């Protein structure tokens with residue numbers, strides 16, 4: 011006979027946190043939101059940490075290269091969606107990795123014999139105003155000089171003239187040699203008041219460029235998530251079908267983290283795919299997966315699939331109808347608490363800590379805070395990021411307000427049948443697990459995260475904590491009655507404007 015769990019399936023909005031003693035050191039500027047994403051020995055640090063506990067969902071309407079860049083610059087990561095061709099997903103990862111780095115391979119170069127018109131066309135196409143001149147016009151050719159848009163006047167100079175008559179020749183260009191540190195390169199830029207510094211090989215070939223604007227950008231984004239080569243960290247969703255071709259292409263493009271994307275990840279399909287990836291790349295790649303909603307599912311993915319992190323959540327997503335279509339799922343709070351308990355048990359038994367991601371169904375900032383207090387190491391959100399300027403969808407005006415489309419990966423629109431069919435013999439499904447709709451536009455990733463993370467930091471202080479580990483350890487939660495929930499909102503007043511809250 012079927013077993014019936016005694017507890018109710020609970021959601022985040024049914025809980026509140028009880029404040030703990032706030033000491034003098036518990037102020038927002040002392041709060042660190044650093045959190046692990048890869049499994050590690052208890053007491054040691056993870057081989058990859060996020061600087062904020064937030065990642066975006068692997069969805070067509072959410073995570074493209076712009077989201078990858080915006081989120082990594084804030085300290086998180088975006089899982090570039092896998093419901094697309096391998097080539098285009100790999101190109102998105104390559105775009106994130108090449109976005110900005112201390113040392114950038116130059117992608118706009120000209121030959122000395124190129125005309126100013128050719129140079130101008132290139133500058134307009136790429137938006138780059140500083141262009142290295144190399145003997146063969148390649149990014150690694152013999153360095154001959156540099157030309158910028160200030161070296162000629164588009165409407166005065168003869169555009170049929172050759173670049174070599176206008177460029178600053180090599181002997182007059184301040185440059186560095188391969189081996190120089192980023193700090194030294196930035197110092198040269200500062201000392202000579204330059205915008206760009208070419209870095210040359212010992213034999214005079216161009217290696218890379220260092221830009222002043224990247225230095226300024228880094229100062230403005232202190233939590234930026236960078237790899238050991240100072241490139242933004244990039245992540246991708248993958249599936250259990252074409253992983254033997256997709257994962258190598260993503261690795262080749264520079265991906266740092268992959269996550270198996272499935273509404274129900276408690277399967278041998280996911281185990282086999284994850285083990286294959288681990289065998290190929292060892293610990294060089296962070297490999298996560300899911301989703302699960304039980305201790306049993308968590309154990310399986312950790313012990314059998316050897317995942318680095320596990321995602322929790324079935325059916326809670328804002329666009330998800332899995333629960334009503336298939337009758338599977340669990341209240342997100344109950345699922346998370348059971349998995350966290352099992353993770354802690356596993357850490358005690360084996361001395362290995364497995365980060366947990368709470369995926370989907372966060373309707374507002376408060377629920378994110380409760381998820382973190384319950385022991386999630388980071389949260390994954392779709393709708394939250396679909397509403398930002400950086401999601402890959404167009405803005406649409408409906409009755410005078412601006413919206414963006416948002417649709418589930420299990421909807422017909424996404425046609426992401428791999429995610430929902432783990433049986434290769436199946437050719438497609440005759441029912442949907444996701445819906446298609448619109449969400450209001452709320453601004454840039456930077457703007458919305460600033461508010462959300464400020465609330466998280468403030469609550470951490472209320473609970474006498476400056477780190478996420480302390481936050482979870484100090485957390486005391488209480489279940490609330492429907493009346494208390496009602497009381498928690500405004501009461502007995504007429505609100506001036508509740509539009510924004512309604513939208514969130």
Ligand code: MZP
Pocket residue numbers: 067068069273325326327328329330331332369370371372390391392393394417418419420421443444445
């Ligand atoms: P949300 O943040 O919009 O509430 O939920 C995003 C999450 O919903 C994703 O990370 C994914 O786990 C899940 N999802 C995506 N598509 C579907 C679907 O079509 C879905 N059913 O459930």
